[in-house]
Amino acid sequence: MKIGLAQINPKVGDIQGNTTKILGCIEKLSTADIVVFPELCVTGYPPEDLLFNKDFIAESQVAVAKIAKAVNSHQAVIIGCPEHTNGELYNAAFVINNGHIIGTHRKVFLPNYDVFDEMRYFSSGQTGTIIRFVNHTVGIIVCEDLWRPDGPAQWEASQGAQTIISINASPFEHGKMESRLNLIRHMAKTSKVSIVYLNMVGGQDELLFDGASVVVSDDGDIQAVMPSFEESLSLVNVPASSGNDILHNDSSFLANESNSIVHCFDVPMETSDEKPISDLVEAPIDSIANIYKGLVMGIKDYVTKQGFKGVIVPVSGGIDSALVATMSVDALGADRVKLIYLPTRFNSPDSLEDAKKLSDNLDSPLMVLSIDSIFETFDNTLRNELHKESFDIADENLQARIRANIVFYISNATGYLVLSCSNKSEAAVGYGTIYGDMAGGFAPIKDVLKTQVYQLARYRNDLNPVIPERILSRAPSAELNVDQKDQDVLPPYDILDAFINDYMVSNIPIENLTQRYGNEVVSKILRMIKGSEFKRKQAPVGPKISPRSFGKGWRMPIVNGFMPKENTLGD
Structure with a gap:
């Protein structure tokens, strides 16, 4: 499966500028099966009390629809944007294909510590999310969902996801890169899934986002690393995990062993089966x-x-x-x-x-x-x-x-x-x-x-x-x-x-x-x-x-x- 990683630097509140940047990246990554963007990339992160502004939310929804129109039937795009529905606001990952929004993953775990106060703005999602392609099954999560034991990533893996795609706006702090990478590698090995970790890059007020996006195979090996503190586009052939079976089920909901629910969406396209490059990729290093x-x-x-x-x-x-x-x-x-x-x-x-x-x-x-x-x-x-x-x-x-x-x-x-x-x-x-x-x-x-x-x-x-x-x-x-x-x-x-x-x-x-x-x-x-x-x-x-x-x-x-x-x- 060929995944296009768009490690971009959006500007908070500049919905029009961010949308233009996103559309440009989709065009440049036109040969990818799936193009992945960071958490809340349409609005920038963190939008804070802009999320209380109804015009801001409305414009963000218009932007997602505009992006959707630019996506053809041979490609899926995953973008981060607030989702406003039934009077609730979610921190969501939108899945787009063939001009339409196929589904969304609503962030389940909302961080409310240190610099984060997402509970002030968002409602919590209740399900994991699986996207079923013709020949590959992909789980979708948003940032904090990756860091919790027995969370959406594990739910999705237990229901047949072969690859987990995590979109993130994870702020930099010295020493965090090693712990982040160790977590991703451990989860990949224990859940028998490949993990695509796509992080935002850029500076926003007191926060720095380091990018340093990685792709890890189901045995914990690093397949690709993107640069720290740089906008970057990359095409990566992600190996399909052999540990989990692709599910085909008439129901759009599947219950896992812990009675959590995984919501499934079908995307009627086939992903490529190119083999990943086997060159040794060095792990990113925390340094001065x-x-x-x-x-x-x-x-x-x-x-x-x-x-x-x-x-x-x-x-x-x-x-x-x-x-x-x-x-x-x-x-x-x-x-x-x-x-x-x-x-x-x-x-x-x-x-x-x-x-x-x-x-x-x-x-x-x-x-x-x-x-x-x-x-x-x-x-x-x-x-x-x-x-x-x-x-x-x-x-x-x-x-x-x-x-x-x-x-x-x-x-x-x-x-x-x-x-x-x-x-x-x-x-x-x-x-x-x-x-x-x-x-x-x-x-x-x-x-x-x-x-x-x-x-x-x-x-x-x-x-x-x-x-x-x-x-x-x-x-x-x-x-x-x-x-x-x-x-x-x-x-x-x-x-x-x-x-x-x-x-x-x-x-x-x-x-x-x-x-x-x-x-x-x-x-x-x-x-x-x-x-x-x-x-x-x-x-x-x-x-x-x-x-x-x-x-x-x-x-x-x-x-x-x-x-x-x-x-x-x-x-």
């Missing part, structure tokens, strides 16, 4: 390169889909802004990236030298505007008014806020988007100035720990050394005061980052955290995390790369009287 590629795509998609001319990166001579500037040039080209350096008396000559070298290496001009006189005017006025003599955090933050005013002025004047260079480690403990360095329209490294910032920078330099070595080697500093270093205030970043993962992602109890890090470190970091919630709620959106980011999946109250204590735990 994947994170870098995903973040670059995230910048490109956010800027391009929003229609900005380019981006402004306030560079400081430090590692965070150097990485953001480099990724921005890789994403958009040097001509669409404006680098701005805004020093005061506290910025060292080395910082300016490194910023200029970075600018030269990236071939992106650097604008240098000293803000010392502006800072002095502000500072003197406020000191006189408040009868203030000391130089403290208010004076430090004032510098960051002056910089924010200037870069946003330039943004308004040019139509370029301001990027924030704050990272996850700083955001966790509030080591950043609200309305200052935290300000921006998009934060590319919002979910990137400081230790990962260095890993990403070194990875990029291995490809082509553009980030000056001194930026990588010197101690990080905000340079808002004399001889200031991050570690004057924060624990070492390797300790802080390990704690953030243990606390945020692994949800380790305070008793175990205290045993691992000591009471002083735990108490300090927890106070900083809790006290910084109001800042994070006002920070710009940024791409999620970890299992839990400071975004939709982190829903902490700002006003919060709870502080965990080791002695409150029971046995």
Whole structure:
């Protein structure tokens, strides 16, 4: 069976543009028996509260009908789109052949955790779905249906499906690729089916979709892998599983052993019997390169889909802004990236030298505007008014806020988007100035720990050394005061980052955290995390790369009287 995989990058809400893209892919994959598209590809994913808009739903249904008219009798097409019927809305996979919608699979398991809240919008399907071709039987599922034991994939396999096609909008997170692939291979072997896993690609607000679609045979061997973070079309000859018999039954419903129901549709076409290519296909690998590629795509998609001319990166001579500037040039080209350096008396000559070298290496001009006189005017006025003599955090933050005013002025004047260079480690403990360095329209490294910032920078330099070595080697500093270093205030970043993962992602109890890090470190970091919630709620959106980011999946109250204590735990 020859399957055309359309790993595409739709835009949420652009139903007309997505439809045009889908029709173009069908034309290019005209020799395929079945052409497969991602989950909710007609509307883009996640459409969120657009799904409450009746005009939006109506237009999506018109789009499916338009796509159906373009499909001939020798080909079947599977596309993801909301299905509105009998007052209910479903996350559905539409099966199209010969100008008609033959049937749909309604997503059974609706994710309602982390960034997902599909139960807010959709009703749950109740059946598995099998498409019976003349010589091949195919099961259809949508994303989360694949991840549940004893779910639609198993129902369909038990009722004779030889191949399972799963359409997905599965967000990227570092480490997920291996677990995803292991699940697919295990399910293929245990259910004796080939599995076609087709994933969306692209950036949408805080989500990255990595693609990395795969085809696995019933013995768990990988038949094909599509690239990560790239739109791609591919033709794959999928082997028919010999473990399950093709069913021919007069009833359109079949009950499996667990009394779940499988709904069957017949498609009166014969699929090809070409043998799959036996060349060894390497499994996709989670790596720092994947994170870098995903973040670059995230910048490109956010800027391009929003229609900005380019981006402004306030560079400081430090590692965070150097990485953001480099990724921005890789994403958009040097001509669409404006680098701005805004020093005061506290910025060292080395910082300016490194910023200029970075600018030269990236071939992106650097604008240098000293803000010392502006800072002095502000500072003197406020000191006189408040009868203030000391130089403290208010004076430090004032510098960051002056910089924010200037870069946003330039943004308004040019139509370029301001990027924030704050990272996850700083955001966790509030080591950043609200309305200052935290300000921006998009934060590319919002979910990137400081230790990962260095890993990403070194990875990029291995490809082509553009980030000056001194930026990588010197101690990080905000340079808002004399001889200031991050570690004057924060624990070492390797300790802080390990704690953030243990606390945020692994949800380790305070008793175990205290045993691992000591009471002083735990108490300090927890106070900083809790006290910084109001800042994070006002920070710009940024791409999620970890299992839990400071975004939709982190829903902490700002006003919060709870502080965990080791002695409150029971046995």
